[in-house]
Amino acid sequence: MKKISILTPCYNEELNIELLYYKVTNEMSKLLKYDYEFIFIDNDSNDNTVNILKRLAISDNRLKIIINIKNYGHIKSPFYGLLQCDGDAVITMASDLQDPPELIHKFIQKWEEGYKIVVGTKPKSQENIIMFTIRRFFYNLIKNISEISQIKNFTGFGLYDKSFIEILKKIEEPYPYFRGLVSELGYKITEIEFIQPNRNAGKTSNNFYTLYDMAMLGFVSYSKIPLRMSSFIGFFVSFLSFIVAIIYIFYKLLNWSAFQLGLAPLIIGIFFLGGIQLFFLGVIGEYIAAIFTQVKKRPLVIEKERINFD
Secondary structure (H helix, E strand, C coil): CEEEEEEEEECCCCCCHHHHHHHHHHHHHCCCCEEEEEEEEECCCCCCHHHHHHHHHHCCCCEEEEEECCCCHHHHHHHHHHHCCCCCEEEECCCCCCCCHHHHHHHHHHHHCCCCEEEEEEEEECCCHHHHHHHHHHHHHHHHHCCCCCCCCEEEEEEEEHHHHHHHHHCCCCCCCHHHHHHHCCCCEEEEEEEECCCCCCCCCCCHHHHHHHHHHHHHHHCCHHHHHHHHHHHHHHHHHHHHHHHHHHHHHHCCCCCCCCCHHHHHHHHHHHHHHHHHHHHHHHHHHHHHHHHHCCCCCCEEEEECCC
């Protein structure tokens, strides 16, 4: 009997996890040919999330819990959870029910057809139109500038064969961009489109900083274009400044008494060049920060407690 691991990272999701648990177990009860485990990795929640999970785990030994000793962020904890799964395939889904459990059987069906990776993509969403537009812009941008072909409208929701998980275990990535790894490792991928529903309840723990962090991680991990842009723009601005300087010199020579340079062009030029320099210093800083994170070799997660693991 093949075993399916279902992984859900969570943080302060007391209003959603019980409903998600029942929805997933209901879906798996229809798939009688498969054994399964349902793993929650909790990122040091400070609400009632862990207590609810422990209560559910008492009567269901297929529900397994990993509790982190502290909050390790939205990138490390889910990736670490993936590495703890031992099923023949792993399905990852968010804890807020925006990744529909009803797609589980479709993922498994495609997996049985021979696809090692089955991803859920969301060309449409019921979430806030502004946020969805920003996300879509990011997906298009990263796809266009990445050196590896990226999957549009993909958040990580999907099924991954055990062979893929085994490769992830060999990769020493202290701060991995998982969506990029899915595309990079070259497995046969198929997509299942769905309309993303609204968050079921509660408030998301994502904010501008976490979304920016994910976006910049994607850029620095899979594109050198921001660095190349600094060279190209620097050359262009230098060339343009040289041309403007030549024009000013000739104009001054031809109209020595009438032409006054003034401070406005000088001030504008200084602020313009200063802004460009600061912007690209920030870009270079992002790459340096990524390198610094890699060389520190810190563990992904330190566990506080495990429940129902043999």
